Amino acid sequence: MSKPQSILRGVVLFTGAVAFVFPFYYMIIGSLQEAPDPTVTGAFPHPGNLTGANYTAIDQRVNLFRALVNSGIFTGGVIACTVVFGVLVGYALSVLEWRGRSATFALALLVQVVPFQLLTVPLYVLVARNYGLADNYLGMILPFAINSTAVLIFRQYFLQVPKELFEAARIDGASELGLLTRVALPLVRPALVTVILLTFIGPWNEFLWPFLITKDADMQPLAVSLANYISNVAASAANPFGAMLAGAVVLAAPVVILFIVFQRYFTSTDLGSGVKG
Amino acid sequence: MSLLPRSRAILILGRHPLGWLFSAPYLVFVLAIFAYPLVFAGYMSFHDYFFAAPGAQVERPFVGLANYVQLFSDPAVRRSFVNVAIFLVINVPLTVVISLLLATLLNQVTRFRTALRVAYYVPYVSASVAVVAVWLFLFSGTGLVNNVLGPLAPEPTWLINPHWAMPSIALFVTWKQMGVYILLYLAALQNVPRELYESAATDGASRIRSFWNVTVPGVRPATVLVLLLSTVVGSNLFTEPYLLTGGGGPNGASSSPVLIMYQQGIEQGKPGYAAAIGIVLVIGTLVIAALQNRFAGGKD
Secondary structure, eight states: OOHHHHHHHHHHHHHHHHHHHHHHHHHHHHHTBSSOOOSSGGGSOOGGGBOSHHHHHHHHHSOHHHHHHHHHHHHHHHHHHHHHHHHHHHHHHHTOOOTTHHHHHHHHHHHTTSOGGGGHHHHHIIIIIISOOTTOHHHHHGGGSSOHHHHHHHHHHHHTSOHHHHHHHHHTTOOHHHIIIIIIHHHTHHHHHHHHHHHHHHHHHOOHHHHHHOOSGGGOOHHHHHHHIIIIIGGGSSSHHHHHHHHHHHHHHHHHHHHHHTGGGSSHHHHHHHHHO | OTHHHHHHHHHHHOSOTHHHHHHHHHHHHHIIIIIHHHHHHHHHHTBOOOOOOTTOOOOOOBOTTHHHHHHHHOHHHHHHHHHHHHHHHHHHHHHHHHHHHHHHHHHHOOTTHHHHHHHHHHHHHSOHHHHHHHHHHHTSTTSHHHHHHGGGSOSSOGGGOTTTHHHHHHHHHHHHHHHHHHHHHHHHHTTSOHHHHHHHHHTTOOHHHHIIIIIHHHTHHHHHHHHHHHHHHHHTOOHHHHHTTTTTOSTTTTOOHHHHHIIIIIISSOHHHHHHHHHHHHHHHHHHHHHHHHHHSOOO
């Protein structure tokens, strides 16, 4: 490869990175500005125009702590269900031989391409109206309870465990549940991290579903309360953009930090196994 | 004697009937959350369905195709389907071209590889609601983008301009989802045999030629997947028109079918009508996916 080509490649890659990251940098800068400064110089931190007031402002309109707790319960519930039931079905799909296995596998693939939002109206009628689970954590968690991509990732990892290991343990009289927890699980610990990361972003970032079924502000996850703030109350605030961006930082920071710290568990190979099946 | 029932059980249930037990929670989940609501949506779409107190016995008359007839003659619904088409025409090609380009280049470098990869997927892992806030700031009338563009800025500004509202949303979603498609292409690139590049090089093919003749066909399964997933994301569009353009504005120029479903089904209390829109959208999405598979999938 010639030198100009190599430089061009570097420029394209770097420009791409800036395009993806700049809005996040700008989010932080904007959240710290006392008065919104949309000029080009405003994109750089200005000591005279820095303040934490926007964070106090958003916290007065949206109880940030309460909203974060709700987001945490919603996300935690989904992760717990996905890990427990996803491991079980992933194990059944890879290690056990039973009729219906290939049909169940096909189902897990199919579910990934169903446009989920389209199910929201019937799900809303069922969960909120018929079962009375509006403003309820269970109602929030149910539609997301088992992440199908996670099921496929577990299956893929279990497939890589040598079959002889299971046969040997079975001869020693171990039960299947014992095999699963004592042989298989310890070997696929990295898959557990990948699955938790991947599952985390679903409920934490979800807007439409919790928005539909929570009317009580004390039950709303942060994505919903921030969206309500953006669409309704922002206009009446002293520095609406500042407060909005402060809320956005609080919502985005946990996920971004998590994915930077654990980036090595979120690579193309982990994901590839999930979608290729 | 005791062997016979056991072998019969194996014949019916397989060698490890426990597989059924282990899969039961997931199967129940899929039935309750995907299969049943899908059937229920079909049922609602043929009825004048309305909300009632839990347990109350109310009559919800069968109306045949009335909901479907109504939606095809409703200009707001038709507009929302046109908007999805505009969205897909902008979003899908941009997604495929840019993510394949960035993945191919990223695959060639070793320095800064991790940092670049992380930078690319940060928008994907962040909440739409959070990122929408900063885009509203960037693309407002007096925002940074217009300050940089100066006289080139559209009037009225992006998100309240009837011609630019939908393309702006399409660009936003393209940008936000790109990271995961780059990862998919990176995975696919690992499966393209190195020898193919080497033999292309010995045949004197330029880098651009070998990209067209080796890389593009080599990652075709990933391309089919990227087409499918980006189409599904497009038909699911809700948060962006709801927040970026204040509910599909200006004047419905950026509304989406899911947004109309929310307005009609839940705000206006006509879930049967909303369900019919949903069914038409599912069928439309499946048709597009089948066409993509036909034309991009190839024979392999």
